[in-house]
Amino acid sequence: MADGRLARALPSLLAVTAALGACFVALAAALGDAGLAAEAFGQMALGGFGDVPRWLSTGDAAAVLRPLGESAGKASVLLLAGLSVAVAFQVGLFNIGAQGQLLWGGLAAAVVGAAVQLPPALHLPVCLLAAAAAGAAWALLPTALKLRRGVHEVISTIMLNWVAVALVENWLVVGPLQGPAGAGTAEVHPSAVMPRLLGESSRLNLGLPLSLAAAAAVAAWLLRTTHGLETRAVGRGQEAARAAGLPVEGRTWTAMAVAGALAGLAGAVLVLGSELRYPGRLAAPYGFDGIAMALIGGNHPLGVAASSLLFGALRAGGTRMQLLGVHRGFPELIQGLALLFVAARLGWAWLLLRRKETPRA
Amino acid sequence: MRALDDVSLGLAAGERLALVGENGAGKSTLMNVLYGLYRPDAGTLSVDGAPVVFRSPRDAIARGIGMVHQHFMLVPTLTVAENVVLGAEPTARGLLLDVQAAEAAVEALCARFGFQLDPRARLGELGVGARQKVEIVKALHRGARALVLDEPTAVLTPDEADELFAVARRLADAGTAVVLVSHKLKEVLAFCERVAVMRRGRKVAELKAAGTTPEVLAAHVMGEPPPPPPPFQPATPGAPLLQLSGVCADGPQGRPALKGVSLRLCAGEVVGIAGVDGNGQRELAEVVTGLRPLTAGTLEVRGKPLTAGTPAAFRTAGVGHVPEDRHRHAMVGSFSVEENLSLGRHRVPPFARGPWIDSAGRHAAAVLEMERWDVRPRDASLPMQVLSGGNQQKVVMARELSLDPAVLVAVQPTRGLDIGAVAAVRAQLRAHAARGHAVLLVSLDLEEVLALSDRAYVLYGGRTVAELPRAQFDERRMGRLMLGTEVDRG
Numbered sequence: 001m002a003d004g005r006l007a008r009a010l011p012s013l014l015a016v017t018a019a020l021g022a023c024f025v026a027l028a029a030a031l032g033d034a035g036l037a038a039e040a041f042g043q044m045a046l047g048g049f050g051d052v053p054r055w056l057s058t059g060d061a062a063a064v065l066r067p068l069g070e071s072a073g074k075a076s077v078l079l080l081a082g083l084s085v086a087v088a089f090q091v092g093l094f095n096i097g098a099q100g101q102l103l104w105g106g107l108a109a110a111v112v113g114a115a116v117q118l119p120p121a122l123h124l125p126v127c128l129l130a131a132a133a134a135g136a137a138w139a140l141l142p143t144a145l146k147l148r149r150g151v152h153e154v155i156s157t158i159m160l161n162w163v164a165v166a167l168v169e170n171w172l173v174v175g176p177l178q179g180p181a182g183a184g185t186a187e188v189h190p191s192a193v194m195p196r197l198l199g200e201s202s203r204l205n206l207g208l209p210l211s212l213a214a215a216a217a218v219a220a221w222l223l224r225t226t227h228g229l230e231t232r233a234v235g236r237g238q239e240a241a242r243a244a245g246l247p248v249e250g251r252t253w254t255a256m257a258v259a260g261a262l263a264g265l266a267g268a269v270l271v272l273g274s275e276l277r278y279p280g281r282l283a284a285p286y287g288f289d290g291i292a293m294a295l296i297g298g299n300h301p302l303g304v305a306a307s308s309l310l311f312g313a314l315r316a317g318g319t320r321m322q323l324l325g326v327h328r329g330f331p332e333l334i335q336g337l338a339l340l341f342v343a344a345r346l347g348w349a350w351l352l353l354r355r356k357e358t359p360r361a
Numbered sequence: 362m363r364a365l366d367d368v369s370l371g372l373a374a375g376e377r378l379a380l381v382g383e384n385g386a387g388k389s390t391l392m393n394v395l396y397g398l399y400r401p402d403a404g405t406l407s408v409d410g411a412p413v414v415f416r417s418p419r420d421a422i423a424r425g426i427g428m429v430h431q432h433f434m435l436v437p438t439l440t441v442a443e444n445v446v447l448g449a450e451p452t453a454r455g456l457l458l459d460v461q462a463a464e465a466a467v468e469a470l471c472a473r474f475g476f477q478l479d480p481r482a483r484l485g486e487l488g489v490g491a492r493q494k495v496e497i498v499k500a501l502h503r504g505a506r507a508l509v510l511d512e513p514t515a516v517l518t519p520d521e522a523d524e525l526f527a528v529a530r531r532l533a534d535a536g537t538a539v540v541l542v543s544h545k546l547k548e549v550l551a552f553c554e555r556v557a558v559m560r561r562g563r564k565v566a567e568l569k570a571a572g573t574t575p576e577v578l579a580a581h582v583m584g585e586p587p588p589p590p591p592p593f594q595p596a597t598p599g600a601p602l603l604q605l606s607g608v609c610a611d612g613p614q615g616r617p618a619l620k621g622v623s624l625r626l627c628a629g630e631v632v633g634i635a636g637v638d639g640n641g642q643r644e645l646a647e648v649v650t651g652l653r654p655l656t657a658g659t660l661e662v663r664g665k666p667l668t669a670g671t672p673a674a675f676r677t678a679g680v681g682h683v684p685e686d687r688h689r690h691a692m693v694g695s696f697s698v699e700e701n702l703s704l705g706r707h708r709v710p711p712f713a714r715g716p717w718i719d720s721a722g723r724h725a726a727a728v729l730e731m732e733r734w735d736v737r738p739r740d741a742s743l744p745m746q747v748l749s750g751g752n753q754q755k756v757v758m759a760r761e762l763s764l765d766p767a768v769l770v771a772v773q774p775t776r777g778l779d780i781g782a783v784a785a786v787r788a789q790l791r792a793h794a795a796r797g798h799a800v801l802l803v804s805l806d807l808e809e810v811l812a813l814s815d816r817a818y819v820l821y822g823g824r825t826v827a828e829l830p831r832a833q834f835d836e837r838r839m840g841r842l843m844l845g846t847e848v849d850r851g
Binding site for chain 1: 650652671672673676684690691692693694695696704707712713716718
């Protein structure tokens with residue numbers, strides 16, 4: 001079993017390594033100087049994983065903790081969005097709508113965080129629940145369309161993303177829900193803010209343990225429970241699942257609700273961890289990055305966690321490469337290449353299988 | 362692993378050669394090498410004494426090799442003539458399909474070899490036997506001088522099979538070499554002059570058909586003398602377990618597929634459903650397992666009406682299912698063998714403990730069942746899709762029988778399996794009935810229905826047109842009932 005898992009993870013690892021290598025070569029060629037390229041990569045590592053040499057020489061722990069905090073902030077949102085896509089994949093649905101679900105989750109967290117007064121121990125969980133519920137509700141729309149009317153989820157989720165943008169960002173946060181400080185909602189109460197775990201020197205907050213716990217919970221659900229087995233069976237062999245008497249529709253509903261809830265939580269981590277309100281526009285398209293995380297991580301919860309942690313760090317470190325004149329979009333280029341290699345690997349696998357396949361007499 | 366190992370085989374003009382062997386023995390690989398689908402790692406292929414290299418089926422066709430696959434490669438919405446010329450169309454003014462030339466070509470071929478085919482008939486309206494002839498005419502139209510027939514009689518009635526062999530014999534007499542790939546040793550010996558036996562990628566024997574008995578041939582195929590078929594133990598039927606009366610149901614396109622099926626299945630019995638493909642077998646199997654709703658009639662399992670039941674309700678009522686399309690309906694290919702063995706009973710011990718999967722318990726149970734059914738390779742963590750068809754079927758049978766269903770619906774349970782696996786599956790079906798349960802055997806292979814059933818119904822045009830006790834089993838007459846050319850007056 002362990003060997004099988006490693007064998008499945010290996011191609012993704014190789015893909016990421018190959019992407020990193022390819023980027024290094026491309027960067028060296030573009031800068032015309034391998035030494036400079038190496039330095040840029042070094043800066044990216046220092047910015048993403050922490051400036052360990054400086055910490056060792058000066059004893060300044062913040063040199064490590066601050067970068068790690070930035071990486072963790074990005075990684076936790078990537079991870080929750082990636083899990084959302086990966087969970088939907090388990091029932092054979094391609095959730096391109098994580099972005100829309102994320103927007104609703106972020107809005108719900110911001111509204112409950114600002115409008116409700118509760119003791120700190122209760123306020124944050126209530127905000128998270130509201131975000132999860134909002135994301136789940138938005139994910140159930142395409143599910144209903146799929147199960148009742150046969151509408152393909154790729155089409156419906158893409159379109160619902162734009163509906164979400166229109167409703168949330170073009171209307172609600174500049175209209176009925178606008179706060180006193182212009183576009184965006186009012187600032188959330190301190191009791192709803194994600195507590196920082198390492199004091200003021202680092203922005204590392206509860207989001208990272210929360211997202212890692214979510215990954216562990218999803219892994220346990222899918223791989224260790226009978227409910228999870230049924231969920232996976234629906235995606236991998238729907239007809240067989242139906243013939244075996246499994247509740248195919250029921251499992252599709254729950255998986256999509258969980259997928260939406262996870263994307264909603266990603267929005268909540270963004271809002272309650274760094275923005276502290278729903279701004280006029282909610283930052284980067286993490287919902288779409290979630291698709292990349294799910295694919296690079298092989299749709300395995302722990303694979304998604306690994307790829308999210310890596311790319312969270314690379315993205316945070318990318319800012320530091322700017323010092324050397326490298327565009328900060330560089331990590332996204334690596335992510336794109338890694339995805340390309342993962343996709344190519346499926347192509348290679350297909351070619352290899354076709355060559356080796358010898359049907360039985 | 363090597364699928365073919367140092368195999369040499371010659372074929373003369375007008376010769377009738379058979380290729381036999383168990384699943385995985387290398388028959389299909391050898392034929393695919395011959396047809397340009399695979400290239401050999403070593404060795405040569407010669408046509409007319411000159412070495413050739415086939416890069417694709419196109420090369421093989423150009424050299425006069427024709428192949429009739431087990432699954433027909435025809436377009437149902439086109440006419441017979443259009444299907445025949447597809448890929449080598451005669452054109453008028455360089456652009457348009459010359460329909461008249463195509464029809465004339467087909468008529469000429471039919472006249473020359475004595476086929477009865479209407480070139481203007483739409484393929485979708487033809488029966489299986491006629492479609493197969495279209496495949497043969499198609500190969501001849503492309504100039505085939507060597508024709509490979511892959512399991513051609515698997516879906517034919519005895520009369521249709523006779524007709525096929527008569528046609529093939531005429532072709533051989535006219536100089537075409539015919540290769541018959543088959544599991545049915547009797548027909549191999551009746552039709553062919555020479556038999557090549559494959560085992561584990563090697564050619565282990567080459568025999569003259571004259572003077573060889575099926576028993577001797579089976580021993581060569583299996584590598585050991587086959588065990589004698591167990592004597593048939595007739596059942597003493599008990600209480601009715603499954604009853605259908607006047608059942609109607611729609612097919613996949615919403616057209617009525619079952620138009621009045623009445624049947625009864627009693628404890629201790631194996632009841633066969635004989636019929637030509639497309640007469641409602643698939644729908645009948647789906648109706649009695651809850652996968653397809655009834656539009657009229659009633660259905661009872663153990664005396665309880667289940668007319669509007671879900672697959673889960675049928676399972677709870679004690680109906681097990683070994684479906685026809687194993688890959689789609691019976692297994693999840695990317696799941697491990699033990700996960701597949703657990704499907705449907707995965708919520709109960711030893712497969713689960715509360716809401717959790719009991720990995721250790723499941724593994725132990727799976728290993729035990731794989732041992733009992735001799736599933737190879739004996740590794741419960743392998744993905745189901747890497748197993749051979751016979752071993753996959755054993756896993757499905759093991760799972761369904763472990764639930765001890767009062768009614769087991771088995772559709773084409775031995776299709777594509779080799780001699781050893783067929784014997785194992787058939788023995789288990791009889792044994793299940795002998796334990797006081799009932800088996801509904803739906804098979805397109807009449808020989809299988811006759812071998813296993815205590816009683817049989819003939820399904821024709823969506824109706825049960827005849828019911829025959831074992832004492833009245835008659836291959837020829839049932840074949841005619843299946844084709845609707847004889848009406849039961851009994």
